[in-house]
Amino acid sequence: MPTYDEIMATDLSALTTAAERWDGMAKAFHTQETAYRRDVHGISMGQSWTGLSADAASKRFDITLKEFQNAQVEAKAVASLLRDAHTQFTDLKKKLESARKDAIEAGMAVSGQGVVSYDTTKLTDGERNALHHDPDYRESVSKAVASWQARIDQLVKDVGEADAGVEIALKAVVLDGNIDDGTLSGFNGQAQGDIEKYEAAAAAEAKKEAQEKKEGWVAEGETSTSGPGTGTSVSGPDAKTGKLGEAEAHADLGRATAEGSLTNGPMKLAGEAEAYAGAKASASATVTNEGFNGGASAFAGAEATASGTADAGPVGVYGRAETMAGAEAGVNAGAGVDGVQLGAEAFAGAKGSVSAGADVGGIGVGVTAEGWAGPGAEASFNFAKDANGTWHVGPKVGVSPLLGGGLGFEFTLNPGKVVDTAGGVADAVGDVLGSVF
Template sequence: MTSDLSTLTSAADRWDGMAKEFHKQEVAYKRDVHGISMGETWTGLSADAANRRFDITLKEFQKAQVEAKAVASLIRDAHTQFTSLRGKLDSARQDAVEAGMKVSDQGLVSFDTQKLSQAEHTAWVHDPDYQDSVRKSVSSWQQLIDQRVKDVGDADKDVQTALRAVVVDGDPLDGTVTGFNGQAQGDIDKYADQKPVHTKTDGWVADGEVKLTGPGVGFSASTDPKYGKEGSVKAYADLFHATAQGTLTNGDWKLAGIADGYGGARATANYGFNNKGVVGKAEASAGLRALIEGRAEYGPYAGVYGRADGFAGAEAGVNVKATKDELTVGAKAFAGAKGGVAGGGEVAGIGFGATAEGWAGPGAEAWWGYKRDDDGEFHLGGKAGASPVLGGSLGFEITVDPDKLSETVGDAADAVGDAVDSVGDGIGSVKDSVTHWF
């Protein structure tokens, strides 16, 4: 009853202003970033890939405007509803007072005996029928006040539901999962029947994204004679490539999952001989691939993972690499279908995993080596398999994450230090007590 509802209209004005700022950013992004991939000065694989990403971002700027305007409209709708409902509640209270009732600040209705004349007071004390009519009147006015309060509460919940739902990305195929809502609506009634959308459940925070590209074709070739002999060739014909990934985090706990599917044909070849080392690789494949993986981690201390993948088609490749961060060698050739599973665990940054595949079709594969990935994690492993017609492969991998290892050691050292401090404090307390006795 005492809330300043004008702050809602002020907030709505700010949201409209936000939409205008997003429009300015859209214009600038379309001109200075998105437009780069649309001209004739940048072509090839990188330009196509960039253009798809730039399209997603440009659409997000446009959807942000839709969402901001919808939020502004919802807030104005809330202001209108709250103003009307509060007016009805205030009017009901005033009518009750004029009918001889008292209404407390908490909405409790009672009979106002101070306004009674001498005759009415005598009837109130001695006339059972009068007393009964008063009780019925108090009950009737209480029900009206309660209903008016409930109407405000229901409207508040509808506004809450609408504000939670309006920011949910409603298009799972737009390249994002938690992006802006391009289908946002500015009418509370459109969302009133929906259940509240929660981004957190019992402390868990969700995040994720979906990417879908294709079809597309491309070819690129390059050489760089500046720093030794380097060159690469790449050609592709993609039917589709879809990836969905997400995480759930709650304190030190983290659950992560990814699903990936690809269909098409690719061929790559590159070589390098420079101050970084020696690199040579050639690979070609055509067919369908699918992968699904799940991980569960508790801080840097422990984690487990499981993975399943499948392939149907043909592939062949050979590679050798010798640099300061990697030493690997391998070769493979296969035609048919295969499926595999993998699993492993990690404790204090040190992990071990194993893979097993079943093959239907002729082929052979072997590789061994170690490498350091972009995250600074070291991998040591190998894999071997063969199949005249039916067969399979086995592999293993050992990983070391220096950051997790050092963090775990640091936490252990802190724990030991805290324990030593606690013992020292205890000894000091005993000393003080004994000294006090004497």
């Protein structure tokens, strides 16, 4: 964007000089067209040269002749754009010069960079005294300076916008948009000498692209890696949160996570994956007036998970796969206004599991199946509400002397989503009845 000093110092007559040379270029192309039509293109038009070679040459000669004609159109359009730019810039520069003159006559000083200040060099002793001791006078001066600065800044901005429009036009005028003229990047036979037409076309294209992006698939995602590393943490007790204490220790060989989504209106595909290797242990206990929660767990080995969801309006499905090799043990218990959780597990070996489920209008059901290779046992029951307001009910049991497995079920209910779905159905029924009656 041009600055104030650049605008004031630029010799705009260079634009009209360049326009005259582009007009001269169009005349030169016309001269070459006349010579080419007479001395080259005309050879294939007579009866002295016939046959396949004459037909092939004639087609190529036609394309070249058309290019001479298109070159004239493009050159004249560029000349017209330069004159249009000169007109716009000259008018805006005059307005900027006039604003500067008016500001100076109003008692302001304007620097070479367009910065407005109050000109104190012409003040009387009384005015100078008022400027130092009268708050109202100082405020009126400050407002006047700000007003003139805003006027000059706006005119500089107007020149910048005009400059951007000229740039758009000069870039577009040389593009050959006709793929049927025998060339892929020849002269533009459809060139126009109006800056505003190119600005309007660019604005329409930008609007179209924004709409297509809004209506099309939008991708988002991120990845992260960490390790190796070790660490410990201990906290509590905390009377405000009710936390009696929490301790955690880990020795990570490495961790990697990835997640992403594709969204298109009401349709959304999302997935995430995580891999971990190392050892970790934790224990915590919390008691508040809303309930209690406590648990302890330990793990050593490697594990990986991958999950994905697909939603289309009120209907959604999900899937999840997990693998683990190592040893783990844990116990947890909790009860409060947001539900009840009970569980205990101990296992050593390798296990794999798959989960799948579906949700329609806020009511969902899912199942988990696991295969175990190694001794272990697990039992849990979950009746709780998550951060999204969804209630989960899920019993799970598993046993494996050496080879075995586990089986779990989950039922979910999101009251808010149920109400939204019911409202959508009611609206749809109302629309149908309205169209019938």
